[in-house]
Amino acid sequence: MATSAAEELREFCQTPGSASQFFPFGSQGYKDSVRHWLQSSSDVAEAAVQPGNAKDLSEIVKILGKWRAPFAVKGGGHATSPNLSSTRGIQIYMNRFENVRYLRKPDKRLEVGAGCLWDRVYREVVPLGRNVIGGAASEGVGVAGWCLGGGYSLKSNNYGIGIDSILGFEVVLPDGRIVNANQNENSDLFAALKGGGNNFGIVTKFILKTYPQRRTYGARITFQKPEFEQAEAAIADFAEKETKRRAAIVAAFRHTLIPGKTEPESVINLTCIYDGKKRTYDPFKRFQSIKGSPYQPDAAGWGVRAAAAPVQPMSFAQRAIKVSNVDDSDNDADDDGGSSEISASAAAAGFREMDYFEADQLSGSRFDPPEWQKQSSPALDMPTFAQVRTAQPMMMAAAAPMPTPQKSSMSGVGEVKGCGRFGCIMVSGYTKKLVKTVSEQSRISASKMANNGGRMVIIDVWPFLPRLFETSTPSAWPHPRGKVWFPCLAYFLWEEEKDTKFWLDEMARAFAKIKEVAKKEGCHEDSFPAYCNVSLDTTTPEEIYRDNLPWLMDLRAKYDPDDVMGLCSGFKIPHPGGRAKPDGDRDTVST
Numbered sequence: 182m183a184t185s186a187a188e189e190l191r192e193f194c195q196t197p198g199s200a201s202q203f204f205p206f207g208s209q210g211y212k213d214s215v216r217h218w219l220q221s222s223s224d225v226a227e228a229a230v231q232p233g234n235a236k237d238l239s240e241i242v243k244i245l246g247k248w249r250a251p252f253a254v255k256g257g258g259h260a261t262s263p264n265l266s267s268t269r270g271i272q273i274y275m276n277r278f279e280n281v282r283y284l285r286k287p288d289k290r291l292e293v294g295a296g297c298l299w300d301r302v303y304r305e306v307v308p309l310g311r312n313v314i315g316g317a318a319s320e321g322v323g324v325a326g327w328c329l330g331g332g333y334s335l336k337s338n339n340y341g342i343g344i345d346s347i348l349g350f351e352v353v354l355p356d357g358r359i360v361n362a363n364q365n366e367n368s369d370l371f372a373a374l375k376g377g378g379n380n381f382g383i384v385t386k387f388i389l390k391t392y393p394q395r396r397t398y399g400a401r402i403t404f405q406k407p408e409f410e411q412a413e414a415a416i417a418d419f420a421e422k423e424t425k426r427r428a429a430i431v432a433a434f435r436h437t438l439i440p441g442k443t444e445p446e447s448v449i450n451l452t453c454i455y456d457g458k459k460r461t462y463d464p465f466k467r468f469q470s471i472k473g474s475p476y477q478p479d480a481a482g483w484g485v486r487a488a489a490a491p492v493q494p495m496s497f498a499q500r501a502i503k504v505s506n507v508d509d510s511d512n513d514a515d516d517d518g519g520s521s522e523i524s525a526s527a528a529a530a531g532f533r534e535m536d537y538f539e540a541d542q543l544s545g546s547r548f549d550p551p552e553w554q555k556q557s558s559p560a561l562d563m564p565t566f567a568q569v570r571t572a573q574p575m576m577m578a579a580a581a582p583m584p585t586p587q588k589s590s591m592s593g594v595g596e597v598k599g600c601g602r603f604g605c606i607m608v609s610g611y612t613k614k615l616v617k618t619v620s621e622q623s624r625i626s627a628s629k630m631a632n633n634g635g636r637m638v639i640i641d642v643w644p645f646l647p648r649l650f651e652t653s654t655p656s657a658w659p660h661p662r663g664k665v666w667f668p669c670l671a672y673f674l675w676e677e678e679k680d681t682k683f684w685l686d687e688m689a690r691a692f693a694k695i696k697e698v699a700k701k702e703g704c705h706e707d708s709f710p711a712y713c714n715v716s717l718d719t720t721t722p723e724e725i726y727r728d729n730l731p732w733l734m735d736l737r738a739k740y741d742p743d744d745v746m747g748l749c750s751g752f753k754i755p756h757p758g759g760r761a762k763p764d765g766d767r768d769t770v771s772t
């Protein structure tokens with residue numbers, strides 16, 4: 182007879198016919214399951230389980246509910262704060278839900294398993310001449326977390342945010358039932374899952390709209406300090422005046438402190454992507470006269486990057502879209518029908534036609550940590566881990582809180598060494614003054630790195646068109662037609678846990694200043710909902726869901742009467758019943 186959730190899960194996974202695997206603390210499968218992109222987003226779980234299919238997941242959820250065991254669900258593990266997809270309880274890792282299926286009939290939809298990463302999905306669907314609305318910096322980012330939070334894409338100016346291109350979900354409800362949620366079945370749940378995170382169950386499959394994918398046009402340019410003023414003006418000009426729906430820029434104000442140096446290296450990394458063939462009008466012309474160094478990913482070696490290398494002709498043989506498959510019935514408001522010839526000045530600035538894979542790689546590079554920042558070894562520091570573990574054996578049975586682990590014990594459980602956070606404020610546009618403020622504030626924060634263990638400071642300007650929510654569908658996350666908001670995002674990275682408070686305070690200081698200017702410039706209102714996918718874990722459900730919170734709370738009671746998902750890490754929509762947690766605490770309203 183099992184005496185804890187972990188034991189019962191182990192027994193379940195060992196029963197004949199189970200497609201799932203249980204991983205005890207310290208095993209390789211355990212490490213893969215708890216590992217996150219940022220080391221600081223990982224935690225010391227009691228044990229891990231990788232469900233093999235929806236039926237097994239249903240049993241696993243029932244076991245967790247029965248024991249009132251804390252747990253977390255991890256998709257791609259790219260949560261940018263702790264406590265969202267990590268736990269001291271049972272770590273569920275969805276990696277075995279990896280099927281991708283394109284259905285030409287009835288409507289060219291794509292079924293995507295909840296364990297898939299965006300780069301994998303693009304590889305499957307782009308060769309068919311189709312694509313989905315997915316993450317911009319896609320390598321390793323999970324479809325699940327991105328879709329369940331909202332989803333800003335390089336294609337969003339044309340097709341809206343990710344949740345508006347979801348046709349349906351397959352989901353395991355907190356009582357173990359496996360149901361579909363779409364416009365015709367459980368339509369209230371369908372809306373609640375769009376931005377509602379893991380509050381209503383565990384999604385096993387996403388059904389996504391696809392759109393024609395043509396070749397793309399663009400470049401990534403790095404500007405150095407002498408060009409900052411000109412670059413900032415051109416970025417603001419693009420944000421204020423550009424109307425082409427297929428054109429997107431992401432400007433990263435990036436400062437990196439190399440160990441041993443006192444001054445950060447400061448650059449603006451500008452990614453320009455036109456999601457279609459270049460026509461006569463070039464939306465990126467305003468950047469081409471500014472001196473910058475083009476960025477050239479290696480077309481032959483996925484993931485190998487060479488900054489500022491000379492522009493080489495690209496070979497697309499391996500990854501070319503099968504052009505015969507491209508469905509051009511897509512309405513192209515941008516198409517001026519003109520010449521696709523690339524001007525000499527554009528080519529000199531690194532602009533070129535490319536396939537979608539290369540475009541995706543260009544945008545992905547903006548979050549890529551420098552070589553020295555990556556984990557040198559994937560091994561866990563097991564002795565320290567073991568001390569944490571043996572200090573509180575059978576945590577579930579005893580229902581006692583684990584001691585705070587020494588952070589050194591977490592080495593090897595993140596792709597990016599050290600501690601980091603994404604944070605954001607929501608804006609509705611950028612003016613020249615606001616872009617300048619972002620640039621200034623990133624520099625002020627960066628100047629504090631040398632004395633406070635800082636390693637990288639990035640603040641992004643990623644502007645969108647006012648039409649962003651024109652295709653808005655009923656969703657948990659508020660984004661009504663006629664309104665517009667999007668994240669002004671900061672990514673700070675530092676070396677040690679002891680400096681966490683300093684850097685969170687510093688991010689708050691920088692955002693307070695940016696917000697003050699954004700308000701004055703008419704680009705921010707206090708009522709804008711927070712975007713949970715890049716918000717700090719201290720963000721409240723009121724800040725995320727605004728006026729939608731009451732109906733979401735009602736739906737929590739309807740679909741999760743026993744508040745099982747209240748045991749799951751993440752941004753929590755309060756449960757009207759507020760059932761007791763195992764340690765005797767009541768659920769609280771804020772996260």
Ligand SMILES: Cc1cc2nc3c(=O)[nH]c(=O)nc-3n(C[C@H](O)[C@H](O)[C@H](O)COP(=O)(O)OP(=O)(O)OC[C@H]3O[C@@H](n4cnc5c(N)ncnc54)[C@H](O)[C@@H]3O)c2cc1C
Pocket residue numbers: 218253254255256257258259260261265266275295315316317318319321322323324325326327329330331332333334378379382383384385548714715750751752
């Ligand atoms: C490098 C990088 C690039 C990014 N680029 C973009 C971008 O272009 N646009 C954008 O909008 N955001 C972007 N983000 C933010 C990203 O959307 C979020 O970090 C997102 O949560 C990542 O999803 P994940 O599955 O990898 O995360 P995870 O850490 O696995 O999960 C995040 C949340 O989703 C929940 N969850 C995961 N799987 C399931 C499931 N099957 N059922 C129910 N709940 C589940 C988790 O419990 C957790 O609460 C980026 C982040 C990074 C680090």
